[in-house]
């Protein structure tokens with residue numbers, strides 16, 4: 001990976017002005033493939049910020065290249081994560097444009113997101129939920145130190161749940 005990616009990439013909070021960009025990214029094939037049964041309602045997402053959900057745009061040299069969401073599964077209002085215990089965080093991530101995949105941006109975005117998660121003292125572990133057939137995402141999370149926990153139905157999807165404990169985090 002280009003080591004300069006780490007210096008050139010940052011996460012900043014989403015704003016209302018990101019709405020059309022996020023809607024555009026939602027129509028990209030790699031984003032649809034990772035979440036084929038659900039479309040995000042950005043009007044609702046951006047209009048109702050909550051303290052259990054943090055959403056970020058990743059910028060490389062100031063250019064938006066991807067999205068990261070960190071939620072507290074125990075407080076998430078739809079019950080998507082079922083009966084989650086406190087002390088966890090869950091991350092969603094995608095790169096917006098297909099030609100920006102595989103350049104190391106996602107790895108750096110996850111490292112920054114994990115640092116955000118574990119900066120909270122009571123957070124013990126972080127979860128991710130790629131589709132069961134998203135083999136490249138499985139490899140991506142395994143390289144970051146996540147271990148496979150279980151297969152679970154999440155909404156309408158069959159997902160593989162991965163978990164990274166605080167003591168396994170290489171931050």
Ligand SMILES: CC(C)(COP(=O)(O)OP(=O)(O)OC[C@H]1O[C@@H](n2cnc3c(N)ncnc32)[C@H](O)[C@@H]1OP(=O)(O)O)[C@@H](O)C(=O)NCCC(=O)NCCS
Pocket residue numbers: 030031034092093094095096100101102103104105106107108128129130131134135136137138139140141
């Ligand atoms: C997963 C993802 C965030 C990784 O970011 P990235 O910048 O492409 O990843 P990096 O360059 O840091 O690392 C490369 C690895 O990312 C993964 N990856 C690359 N393209 C991918 C894609 N289209 N879908 C899923 N994973 C992908 C692979 O593991 C790849 O390693 P490989 O080339 O050995 O297969 C990004 O590929 C993506 O947005 N994929 C589509 C959405 C997605 O699958 N999100 C995760 C679902 S929970």
